[in-house]
Amino acid sequence: MRVLGIETSCDETAVAIVEAPAGTGPVGRILANVVYSQLTEHRRFGGVVPEIAARAHLERLDGLVIEALAEAGLGLADLDGIAATGGPGLIGGVLVGVMTGKALAFAHDKPFLAINHLEGHALSVRLTEQVDFPYLLLLASGGHCQLLTVRGPGDFARLGTTIDDAAGECFDKTAKLLGLGFPGGPAVEKAAVGGDPQRFALPRPMWRKPGCDFSFSGLKTAVRQTIEKLPPNDPRAVADLCASFQRTVGDVLADRCGNALTLAPSPTLVVAGGVAANVYLRGRLETLAASHGARLVAPPIKLCTDNGAMIAWAGVERLRLGLTDALDFRPRPRWPLDPGAGVGAAVRV
Numbered sequence: 001m002r003v004l005g006i007e008t009s010c011d012e013t014a015v016a017i018v019e020a021p022a023g024t025g026p027v028g029r030i031l032a033n034v035v036y037s038q039l040t041e042h043r044r045f046g047g048v049v050p051e052i053a054a055r056a057h058l059e060r061l062d063g064l065v066i067e068a069l070a071e072a073g074l075g076l077a078d079l080d081g082i083a084a085t086g087g088p089g090l091i092g093g094v095l096v097g098v099m100t101g102k103a104l105a106f107a108h109d110k111p112f113l114a115i116n117h118l119e120g121h122a123l124s125v126r127l128t129e130q131v132d133f134p135y136l137l138l139l140a141s142g143g144h145c146q147l148l149t150v151r152g153p154g155d156f157a158r159l160g161t162t163i164d165d166a167a168g169e170c171f172d173k174t175a176k177l178l179g180l181g182f183p184g185g186p187a188v189e190k191a192a193v194g195g196d197p198q199r200f201a202l203p204r205p206m207w208r209k210p211g212c213d214f215s216f217s218g219l220k221t222a223v224r225q226t227i228e229k230l231p232p233n234d235p236r237a238v239a240d241l242c243a244s245f246q247r248t249v250g251d252v253l254a255d256r257c258g259n260a261l262t263l264a265p266s267p268t269l270v271v272a273g274g275v276a277a278n279v280y281l282r283g284r285l286e287t288l289a290a291s292h293g294a295r296l297v298a299p300p301i302k303l304c305t306d307n308g309a310m311i312a313w314a315g316v317e318r319l320r321l322g323l324t325d326a327l328d329f330r331p332r333p334r335w336p337l338d339p340g341a342g343v344g345a346a347v348r349v
């Protein structure tokens, strides 16, 4: 089975084609994976501008579909389905991806699959790693920070979520305040190399509190206040602050994941989403998982940030179960993975 996946929910225009093994198990093969990062379009604004993003998706997407097919050496007739991110995300971009996906599916008489972007991240680990359902997932990206039990495609139980900002957003804000550029996560990680992680004591919201919810707004404020007091032109201080910030985020994520592993024991802890690209944080979670007798599994770094392969793979998982979508599917700016879960509603430790 081969599925083409389209991702346009934020600032990456991405198309991929993946091939799945027979059955319903993990580990597929990536036949093509092309990503156009709209960094230059948004950099001077210090963040993603939705209208610019939507236009850039529109200009690039057709060309990327052609490029992906050429890379895979396939024609549209060789595909078994067309998947596109159907939300949540910046609605202009989602519309571009969904309309393109529907048009390709209609013109070539293929099943269409509208993929929840978060489900794309949540299942992405199974594209490359031997991971079976159910597993515990920390999904940490620019817009989300949540802990979930993943029982299968479309079957999630949320244990906790952020009550304010996402972890990735906190990285982006820190980088912006320090003038490190955009996107912030990789910039902070790079700047932290060689820094002293103990120099700055920053608050750890929710640390050692019951449950699995997160909070990052207090940390964001503390970082801003610390930066205001930093001596000018002091690269040492910047490195120390980035290292201290990263360590603090690591403390919080490990603490929350520890509670989740106690509440919903699982032999596998998966981390996915852009923040999962952070090597230091992966290390922290690896140590934590081991202390609970579990193993940490993460997608390859390249597949942590937004990409088409995770959308194509989620398409595979759904197509195998016959979970296709009609061509009147309406893009969704908001689309929770577990619609029944509220903030703080999770079981308490």
Ligand code: KG4
Residues within 6 Å of the ligand: 010, 140, 141, 142, 143, 144, 167, 168, 169, 171, 172, 183, 184, 185, 186, 189, 273, 274, 275, 276, 277, 278, 279, 304, 305, 306
């Ligand atoms: O999953 P993603 O590509 O897009 C969303 O769905 O939001 O995640 C992007 C987020 C950004 O906030 C970015 O700064 C963060 O992931 N990120 C990182 C790293 N790489 C990307 N955060 C920490 N360390 C990284 N290496």
Ligand code: ZN
Residues within 6 Å of the ligand: 117, 121, 141, 142, 273, 274, 305, 306
């Ligand atoms: Zn994402």
